[in-house]
Amino acid sequence: MATSSESPVERPLDQAMLVGLGPSKRPSLPTRGPPPVRSSDHEHHGRAERPRLASRRPRFHALAEMAIRVLAFSSIAAIILIFVFIGKEAWPLLHDSVIGREVTLAKMWFAQQWPGYDAPEHIWQPVSEIPKYAAWPLVVGTLKVTLIAMLVAVPLGVGAALFVSQYAGRRLREIVKPTVELLAGVPSVVLGFFALMVMATWLQQVLGLDSRLNALVAGVALSFAIIPVIFTVSEEAFGAVPRSYVEASTALGAARWQTIVRVVMPAAGPGVAAGIALGLGRAVGETMIVLMASGNAAILSSSPADSVRTVSATIAAELAEVVFGGAHYTVLFFLGVLLFGFTLATNLLGEFAIGRMRRRLGGMA
Amino acid sequence: MKGSARTTPWRIRRLGDVALAMGTGLAAVLVLLIVAIILGDVIYNGAPRMTLTFLTQAPREGMTAGGIFPAIFGTVALVVLMTIAVLPAGVATAIYLSEYANPESRVTRLVRVAVNNLAGVPSIVFGLFGLGFFVQFVGVGIDRALYGGQRVFGQPALVWAALTMAVLTLPVVIVATEEALAAVPRELRLASAALGASRLQTIARVVLPQALPGILTGAILAISRGAGEVAPILFTGVAYFLPKLPGSLHDQFMQLGYHVYVLSTQSPDVDATRPILYATVLVLLLLTFALNATAVVVRSKMRRRFAGAVS
């Protein structure tokens, strides 16, 4: 079937098809798709050919469509399996009596009086005579690093997006946007490397911190990973604000900045919020940067100058070494469930915000 | 708002404009500066060491000398296997979702939400999944069935790392393919259908060729992501140092990103490895940038083509 069009007889038919299919302003276009060829096939071979085709089609078609379906359902199954398998490995924490002797949910979340300590405390010491699995130092550490990252990334990301969409000329835009895409393409292990080798010493010298690796260094490095996320989504949101809004505002005598602050920003608000939510999810789950730059000490404190151990870094550092199926293993999978749940929530929030903005702008435009 | 805008004195209006432009401009400049400093540092320190022998030799003397060839090889092997797994699955899923499934049905919508959310799941969680599912469940299962319980597949290995990475990049491929399919003009499908083509024929001969650049873009972005990620392979197959290249699917492998991690945290002699480390980072960056740049070029070509098609 495929080679038949090369026979000279069919050429006129093909050309007739070209004319018939549509405007030939761009003559190369209709020829690109195979439809003209296929249809010429039909016209040329006529009815006599049809039965043969019909008898051949179903078997092959059914097979191909089956393949599509199988592949599609297996990848859909993979998605569901992720939910299932992480939960499955964490599940014994809730009911297994052997693991329960070592760790329970209550022991993870409430301060415990451990032998050798003066007061009840939250301690993460999973390899010890008496293993201690307090989750709060890890959760607080994660939130601390995330907060620092957001404090850096939101102003920079949203600010740069605003600049690019409102002030920058074409040439500037064509510098900033690809640069941000470049940053988005930097693997996180490279950012972690940079934080560890260069930024840590530099920040310590400038700010006089007690230790090189701490929440601040990790947070700032983490912000580099999420600036592109926030920038890209925000820039799209600003770009999606209808021109009529801006024109109306300008016509009413508003200054440029007034238009931006009072019209463009509120209209793009949900989109920017979505960008921030996606950035937040990324920040909470990012692993290599914090593993390399945070110092990895599970300290329960609010100081940004202290070292921290985040949930993701804990999983990365400890999972490879644990006894499979043991208490430590189960706890690490439980931490995975926490991460999973949190990022799921931020994603849904982001999606909700984007949908809202679409509806709002769609309704008004 | 109307009133306030009118009554704002000219000077304040001017001042506000300047302040906002300067403020946002500063943010943009800072972002540019961050990228410039990182790249500058890596290129300045890494370029002198980037020689052909560095790219083609194995590490020597406890990684303080020699090159990074096994890490490059492992990275390529990983992404090739990953692509083999993710591309058919991702493209088929996208075709199913956009061409076969009823878009209004609850299941379809649920799957879409799942795919979108999968994109935001932290990479370390994929690592957990890879260990719990591929290594512990599938791998151990294969060993029980075929090797009488002897550990062959039931341990971290190239194939499990590649499959874990495939699941991680699945949403990238699905979303890109769906977008590409949606961008194929409706007229083409209608024309094809009107000429008596079945749905499958229309997809295979009309829609897919048109959508090919978009699908390629997705594939390249997936490869770029797969080349740079480290967290998902930590427990599923990557190794610190191997004297031999992986020869089969159940071997462990070295990988560029993990090599950077190992060199910067566990190298025995920091001063001796510093140039090697920087050069490795440079290689990794060049690889991901080259992939991303290819994706950008392919995408812009596709846009131009469809811009023509629609007009």
Place this chain on the structure above:
Amino acid sequence: MQTFQMEGARNKTGSKSILKLMAKWLTIATALLAPLAAAAGEITVKGSDTMVILGQRWAEEYMGAHPKATIQVTGGGSGTGISALINGTTEICQASRPMSAAEKEKLRDRYATVGVEIPVARDGLSVYVNASNPLSEITMDQLKLIFTGKVTNWKELGGPDGKIVVYSRENSSGTYVFFKEHVLKNADYTVRAQSMPGTAAVVNAVAKEKFGIGYGGAAYAKGIKVLKVKPDAGSPAVAADEAHVKDGSYPLSRPLFFYLRNKPTGDVGAFVDWVLSAAGQTIVTKVGYYPVK
């Protein structure tokens, strides 16, 4: 017009090749997923991060002298190596601590053997401080106070006024466990102790941190100051040098082990014999540890 034809034809084959390609991928994928045989004659060495550089050098030299041998060395920590030995995924486990009773029991359950323990080198676990630190010796008690967080300023030890920054190892490390048992007497490390993924990271951190302290294998001690250790307040300080490590008078000296499931024979036996030979033990010194004999 001619060009139109060409394009049309090319695209048609293109569209068909998509299906073909997909089919090809499928067959390749299934072919690849079929189990492949493991390579024979290869020795896997896994375990202690402290010993990884040693194992690598041994492997390099040995493979240089015996081109047919393949030795694969990986780290991960002594605990990782021992579980690999139990799981049957490694021939030789490198460990910087003795196997625990529980681990030996697991090995016995599976293989009806308690394993073979071969000391292959000695290490003086060194205490690192920044080169600028005026202290030159420290007692075991002081070490315990620092690493459990009871002493937090160098002033309290007669040093400069500066907050002590404590560097420890990840909890999978044999060194972490050894230090905890022999210095902390099984008390917990202070929560402020930063966990480093490898000894080199500890050295690197202490070298850059004015008030830092850390511990690790003698071989890694470069660019930092190694403190002499007093077993107790009254006794003289002992340096982590060859003589004191070998005779055991240095309080933090320890043997480094190979663990095997059974008595080594064949390829593995030849490698172990070579490691214990003069040639193998020269490398121990070259790397920075101390020979067993």
